[in-house]
Amino acid sequence: MREKFLSFLLAAALTACLAAYLFYHVGLISWMRELSAAQWGTLVLLIFLASLIISQGYRFIIHVRPWNQGHLTRSLALLTILTGTLAAYTYFLDIVVQDWLSNLGENTPSTSSLLLKGGLVSLILSLLIIWIDYSWFAFARYSKETIHRLREARNKKELQFILLRSQLTPHFLFNSLNTASYLATSHPDQAEDFIRKLAFNFNNLIRNGIQPLNSLERELEIVDNFMHLMRVRYGDKVILEKRIKPGTEQNFLPALGIQLLVENALKHNIASLDAPLKIMVTADQLQVVVANTLTQKPDKVESTGIGLKNLRERYLHYGRSVPEISEGGGFYEVRLPYVTPNLSQR
Template sequence: MSRALSVFLSFLLILSLGSYLLYNGGLIDWLVKAPWFQGAALLISSIAGLGIHFGSSAIKKNPSWDQGNESLYILLFLLTWGTLSFYSYLLESLMTYGIGENDLGIGKGLTLKGSIVGLIISILIVWINYSWIAYAQFSKNTIQQLRNERNKEELQYRLLRSQLTPHFLFNSLNTASNLIATNPDQAENFIRKLAYNFKHLIKNGIQPLNSLEQELKIVENYMHLMNVRYGEKVILEKRIKPEALRQQLPALAIQLLVENALKHNVASQEHPLKITITADQDKVVVNNTITRKPEQIPSIGIGLTNLKARYNLYGNQQISIQESQACFFVNLPFIFPSIPK
């Protein structure tokens, strides 16, 4: 609300109350014939209006006003009611002084009437302000929630799209083709694992969160496919505390890190790629040894950036990345759905 509008509404409130009290007390005709008292009434009305304006402005500048601080609403109520009651007292005193002692029945009771009307007006003002702030906060939270849900769906779509790349499918089918000619039994098992992998990618990829137990099953199935291709060149080691299995992570987070380790390193018999997954009650740590870097690999921009963005939607938890000459570490804190952003 602009300052000019606030001043105007404050004056309008005071003048409306003053007009009601004067009309109700039968003082309108007398006041019209008394110019000096008109100026005095206008003066005290102006002072009361400025008091309400500056007082309410100071209260609403408090940072906790928009958060619905109850003490500030009580203070606004007391300010409004006190100002209106005091204004009614001044108006009654002015009328009594102007009329004199001969007409004691005229102009009496303005303070009491003004206090009662001021009480009702103050309650209405506080209720309107509180309702407006509550509605604005509700609208803001609703819009933010809708944006977060949209961002989650977009990130999930991009994640799922990255998992279903033609490059991975081509390599897997090529491996299966070679196995059919050399080891039919292993080829059948490989194809079943490949189908299981795609099934769970689609099923779990559309979920925002998975339990650590589900994530480990997906990684184990994925590593079975990789072991057929790489053999002992790739080693997966797990150190998981049982109480951590029910904790939740963004869907496919661990598999994404395992894939990155395979994508950005070259495994060999002399320098095998070792991937270690450890978990306690607070976090999961995925680390891998660093071997010779592969040649430039095409990327569609999904990876740690996607993972960081998904973490941002669930509060203040952040992944941390550390790298040494020999190892690459990523810490994934568990996510608790009770504290979404």
């Protein structure tokens, strides 16, 4: 109902403006002040009827013939209803004006050009309305398709990110169970303590959930809990050093990013009392650097292949460059730039 009323008002404005334009070009604007109430009523009735036909005809055409079902057919139908109605409106307007002027004497303005001008203006207005109507349709279709593409891309990204997040816990579980298996066969007395601490860490992980991003402060807390777990197996064979510049604790990183690098350092190096594995976490205003000494490599390393690949993909999800990896001077080093989150990503 609201759309019908709005289309009628627009058609009424169109026909009223057309009448005013035609009266002005044949010199009848001043004469309109002399119209009686009955004559004004007749003029309003003509405007009402023309507006009603235009609005109802337009709505009927757009209902039975959408633009995507035939551009030419709809254009011709709109041109017919608009030009025909406006031309007829101009014709009857000319008739009633001629009748009114015949009673005013010989010095009244001539309306000989009213019908000609009305027909030409009606055609121009009809073509303009059709062009506006199609432009609106094309813009709406373009906007809809663009939004659809963006929504699909976003859904794809979200599904990919959910998959990446779902890999984090299995990655941690895989490494932890390998450690538990090792302790159960080589150090049975330490296996129970390790499993209890593992259960505590999993309970903490499940309770807090895996967020897309963590503050550096939260990441360091997770690493501390993880190293508390690893000390059951490694004892003094592994040394963790943290050099955190004040004021950097609230910067954000992909969740469990530091822990993944610590896990990889433990996995790919043999730690001993004679050659302890030293892991250093350094943070400044630009990045976090996780470095570890390179010791003897294990003969066989079981891996899921998730770690660094997962971390790279999550950085790409946030539109950032991948972590920088370097090796030299007896150290393996990974640089993690901070991530600036949107509100929807936190």
